[in-house]
Amino acid sequence: MFCYQCQETAKGTGCTIRGVCGKTSDLSNIQDLLIYVVKGIAIVNNRARALGINKKETDKFIVDALFMTITNANWDPARFYDKIRAGLKLREEIKEAVVKAGGSIENTSDFVTWYGETDEELKAKSEAPEVGVLATANEDIRSLRELLTYGLKGMAAYLEHANNLGYDDDSINAFMQKALEDITNDALTADQLVALNLEAGKYGVDVMALLDKANTSTYGNPEITKVNIGVRNNPAILVSGHDLRDLEQLLEQTKGTGVDVYTHGEMLPAHYYPAFKKYEHFVGNYGNAWWLQDKEFESFNGPILMTTNCIVPPKASYKNRMFTTGSTGIDGVKHIEANADGTKDFSEIIELAKTLPAPTEIERGEIVGGFAHATVLGIADKVIEAVKSGAIKRFFVMAGCDGRMKSREYYTEFAKKLPKDAVILTAGCAKYKYNKLDLGDINGIPRVLDAGQCNDSYSLAVIALKLKEAFGLDSVNELPISYNIAWYEQKAVIVLLALLYLGVKNIHLGPTLPGFLSPNVAKVLVENFGIGGITNVEDDIKMFMAQ
Ligand code: SF4
Ligand code: SF3
Structure with a gap:
């Protein structure tokens, strides 16, 4: 195996024996093979697209396959074997359809021609050198190809959520498939791959805008909301991940059953949507970010439904009350499939909940969120006034992810030590590093404004663009952000990639820079976009405040 797709990659360079996340070598290899097969499907489907015979089923297959390989999304090898077999079958069908429609497949590469069926054949291929990340020998080309691949995985995740709510955009699917083919094209130069990554950023903006539209049109605009972090004395289900449609169905099916529903991790922002406020049994948020699952799922006592990543390989003490759905999976854990119309039957989870004790209280109180673009723009006058009067000196976008590394305590310290006239704009599970600190407010504006899930980083970009307009500036980089x-x-x-596409400069990334950035690619990002890492809290605050 060789995997360096996440921040926790071994030694910052790559997991080679077993993932720091817990991924085995076999699972890593079979995930790589799925990506390999998906590239072949994309190549032949681009011919089908040119002939106007693309099938929706193919778009969905590619999106789901990419999503399944995101860090901590799917731990079930059997699902990957089945997905690869289905993918190869689909690829052959598309080839036939292309020929039938009078076209031809000129590409005769292994991506398009290799075929296997049995577990043994698939496993053998998954270990072949041409399949893994290291198949690209030039480290810069590899770096740019992987940067793009990971961007596409993220894009796929957001597109799948939008699709689940009935929203789609064919130009995003078309770009993903074109990019997957381009990744296999040895004729592309590093400059062309850089351009392709920036183009991915454009579609990143589009997909987040699409998901924002899907979420807000379906569930309303997030509102300023106090979320309870304590518990009640009823049996309950904990729902985690990012999929709001799954949550909605669970809330509907638990109505009147005496079973409560709590969110965990990235599902917390669901509480900000008006549509979910009508459920009296939607009690609050239990616990923190994904990596504390092994403790918090244990003390929750009831069943847990995982709708997306991040899943930590479960402990035996709660594995038998876990369920997965969507692109997620864990071997030995029940997976709830969607019906043809997208509905899901969660009755087994609800029946199990009734037999289990109520959650054990781990904390009490409330956290405040709901500062997506509509809320912040609704109080824009107040915000602009606070900036003009000097009450707010600087905004800090601290969106992103949380993780188990100790070095992430930096973000808690950073939030605590920021000058009192600075405001944090956050989204994603990164917020758990400081959303329970009492950082106060500035003229009634809380010092931590949580827009929502990681995809709601889009909201933060919209806010920045509107502020730029309001202040009559030429560039978002002139704002005190x-x-x-x-x-x-x-x-x-x-x-x-979306922020880079929007022209945002001087983004600092931590706790470490991605292991998949080769020194030369990192240099391009530093020179053209001012990308930087982090050092220590004191020096970084000084550096940022002087920006
Ligand atoms: Fe390592 Fe991260 Fe890949 Fe897991 S996902 S194997 S921790 S790089
Ligand atoms: Fe968190 Fe996985 Fe990234 Fe959606 S749940 S932000 S880490």
């Missing part, structure tokens, strides 16, 4: 972003998995990669 600094970017100190914590990253972990591949959704953060598409968020980063």
